[in-house]
Amino acid sequence: MAARFALVIDPAASDDPRTDFADTFTVIDPGAPALSVSELSTQRGDGIFESIGVIDGHAQEADAHLQRLAHSARLCDLPEPHLVQWSQAVARAAESAGDGEAVIKLILSRGIEHGPTPTAWVTAAPAADFSGPRRDGIRVVTLDRGLDSGAPARAPWLLLGAKTLSYAVNMAAIREAHRRGADDAVFVSSDGIVLEAPTASLILKVGERFVTPAPTGGILHGTTQLSLFEHLEARGASTAYETVPAAALRTVDAAWLVSSVRLAAPITSIDGLPVAVDAELTASFNEYLLSPRV
Amino acid sequence: MAARFALVIDPAASDDPRTDFADTFTVIDPGAPALSVSELSTQRGDGIFESIGVIDGHAQEADAHLQRLAHSARLCDLPEPHLVQWSQAVARAAESAGDGEAVIKLILSRGIEHGPTPTAWVTAAPAADFSGPRRDGIRVVTLDRGLDSGAPARAPWLLLGAKTLSYAVNMAAIREAHRRGADDAVFVSSDGIVLEAPTASLILKVGERFVTPAPTGGILHGTTQLSLFEHLEARGASTAYETVPAAALRTVDAAWLVSSVRLAAPITSIDGLPVAVDAELTASFNEYLLSPRV
Structure with a gap:
């Protein structure tokens, strides 16, 4: 189903010592234009992702998914995701999901072509009825x-x-x-x-x-x-x-x-x-x- | 190099009898947000593309590229691109390129997840010095x-x-x-x-x-x-x-x-x-x- 929540992450370096990353998140309208046509995710599928199940606002096994995101990043020569930052973004998306089943998607793209940094975002959507x-x-x-x-x-x-x-x-x-x-x-x-x-x-x-x-x-x-x-x-x-x-x-x-x-x-x-x-x-x-x- | 021109195409059915598709093109700022995070191109690399060389405003072998785009669409179960429409979009992008070498990219994505139609756009950027x-x-x-x-x-x-x-x-x-x-x-x-x-x-x-x-x-x-x-x-x-x-x-x-x-x-x-x-x-x-x- 269509995403009902989305936030864009300004990716932190993996050794960033902060403990609160709230100010690196920008909540956006999930249906509105958000990504440039120069995004390498869209031009070349050049990035990585995870889909996390959510039950009544609880993100299932978020840590295992984040570990796998980091593993994918290493295999793809992408900057190591900051796990505390991503974990806080997942929590924020899970809060938005409300009761019932939902799905959170994490995306880490190589970014804009010739741009300086990766692009990253998180969405939440109600799950289909399975x-x-x-x-x-x-x-x-x-x-x-x-x-x-x-x-x-x-x-x-x-x-x-x-x-x-x-x-x-x-x-x-x-x-x-x-x-x-x-x-x-x-x-x-x-x-x-x-x-x-x-x-x-x-x-x-x-x-x-x-x-x-x-x-x-x-x-x-x-x-x-x-x-x-x-x-x-x-x-x-x-x-x-x-x-x-x-x-x-x-x-x-x-x-x-x-x-x-x-x-x-x-x-x-x-x-x-x-x-x-x-x-x-x-x-x-x-x-x-x-x-x-x- | 970064795109200097971009237009979004509202894809016509392949049997659309029109001869002028100008009103199906929306020129956009190539650096501005244009695509939703629900784009399947960005979530799953689910779409097709072509890169066309441009010399002094002339798109090289545009027809051969458009034929290959149509071939890719068939292999991927995407709607057949309307070749007159795409050809006019290429011409429009080529005009924008000015003198020297440039590159035009054509992208046909499966569209927004659960959305009704594909998403399509064309960009032009100066070529790197090769x-x-x-x-x-x-x-x-x-x-x-x-x-x-x-x-x-x-x-x-x-x-x-x-x-x-x-x-x-x-x-x-x-x-x-x-x-x-x-x-x-x-x-x-x-x-x-x-x-x-x-x-x-x-x-x-x-x-x-x-x-x-x-x-x-x-x-x-x-x-x-x-x-x-x-x-x-x-x-x-x-x-x-x-x-x-x-x-x-x-x-x-x-x-x-x-x-x-x-x-x-x-x-x-x-x-x-x-x-x-x-x-x-x-x-x-x-x-x-x-x-x-x-």
């Missing part, structure tokens, strides 16, 4: 990501572990999934290793174990997946990061795409092949994910 | 693009033949080239086939033949390369599109990166190995490329 997919599930298709599983280590300039603004391929993959009559996609490496969804992580249930593809540089380490694994481990369940061959998707006992805003969506079919849905377990996942998490 | 690289040349390094040469045909959702705004990897490749003491990069597929530079096409001289990697979906078909090949053919030279293995780069007689604004930059070394520069031929290339071309 109760349907959380309960009834989603159909997914596997799509070749074109890259082999050795590419991330061999070619760090492909920025595979960074959450960059260059998401055109992710969006095209979701359109391709729709064309194939599915709701979402799961990327597979050209050598047949399961990766991630365009905007979510994949969790599989294999017997009594919960398995997710190992984030070895080629995929993002999902904050929601991490949080759910901690939750499962605290309840005595067995979890694992593994190299998952695409063929293994045919024999899973259950599967979910998990992400910060849609949360846990059970997968009902993969490439047309039905996957069993554990409704009770899925409900417990979403109950946990909807509870306040730090 | 007389140095045109005369003295550039050092390049080869960088693995991670994708094998079968990926474009197998996985059209990778948008490999589209000039999308998702250029973070292209920019990271140029930064990696700089880290290695070079000026630019040449991408090579994971199975060792030479592709293109992050923002330019590669032309090789092999004996008396001019060769460029075949644009079989995995690379952009360079407008400058096309124009130069036409020029060479008209003068009786032999040109060819070929599958070029990376090893063949070691034995070329000369090589250039060619693009719309820097034009023909002779390559002086590839991965540290010297490449001979044909100064006279390079000067003739740039003389041609600087002449008015339609």
Whole structure:
């Protein structure tokens, strides 16, 4: 949905000793013109982002998202974000969100072409209603990501572990999934290793174990997946990061795409092949994910 | 350099019968806020672009660029641009450019998130002075693009033949080239086939033949390369599109990166190995490329 709140950040140096950054924030009308056409985010998708789920004004796992923003910045040779400053901006956006579910987006762009500093802003918008997919599930298709599983280590300039603004391929993959009559996609490496969804992580249930593809540089380490694994481990369940061959998707006992805003969506079919849905377990996942998490 | 002219286009349907689109253009201050933070170009690099060289107010090969914009739109499921409308916008931007060299950028974004239409704009800026690289040349390094040469045909959702705004990897490749003491990069597929530079096409001289990697979906078909090949053919030279293995780069007689604004930059070394520069031929290339071309 359209953003209802936006603030522009004047990015502080990462060693700025201040403790209050309120005067570096400018609240703006989220629908009004705010960015120049010379913005490199808009010209070249040259920047990084995070999407944070918000429940009743509480930003979920803000620290994990900020740590990942800093990680993306390092991979992209962007100035290190000042985490206290960004954390205060997130708090400010969360306050604006009110009751119910919302999404906060953090964007750090390389800035104006030939300009002196990055551009940064934070928005908040009501979340779409995802109760349907959380309960009834989603159909997914596997799509070749074109890259082999050795590419991330061999070619760090492909920025595979960074959450960059260059998401055109992710969006095209979701359109391709729709064309194939599915709701979402799961990327597979050209050598047949399961990766991630365009905007979510994949969790599989294999017997009594919960398995997710190992984030070895080629995929993002999902904050929601991490949080759910901690939750499962605290309840005595067995979890694992593994190299998952695409063929293994045919024999899973259950599967979910998990992400910060849609949360846990059970997968009902993969490439047309039905996957069993554990409704009770899925409900417990979403109950946990909807509870306040730090 | 910073844009000195910008206009926003209200995109017409591709079958709009009008012949004068002047009232669909809004000239704006290129440095002023113009785009909302909900722009999908800025959030996800979700859009397409073209860069057109301008010489003394003449937009070089505007039609070829507009055709490629339309091709990119089709690959990205964006509404077909109205070519008469865009052509008039280019003419308007070219008029603003004055004498000397300039660059016009065309951007077609998917628009505001959940909004009804794409967003489109055109900018003009003075070109940087490229007389140095045109005369003295550039050092390049080869960088693995991670994708094998079968990926474009197998996985059209990778948008490999589209000039999308998702250029973070292209920019990271140029930064990696700089880290290695070079000026630019040449991408090579994971199975060792030479592709293109992050923002330019590669032309090789092999004996008396001019060769460029075949644009079989995995690379952009360079407008400058096309124009130069036409020029060479008209003068009786032999040109060819070929599958070029990376090893063949070691034995070329000369090589250039060619693009719309820097034009023909002779390559002086590839991965540290010297490449001979044909100064006279390079000067003739740039003389041609600087002449008015339609």
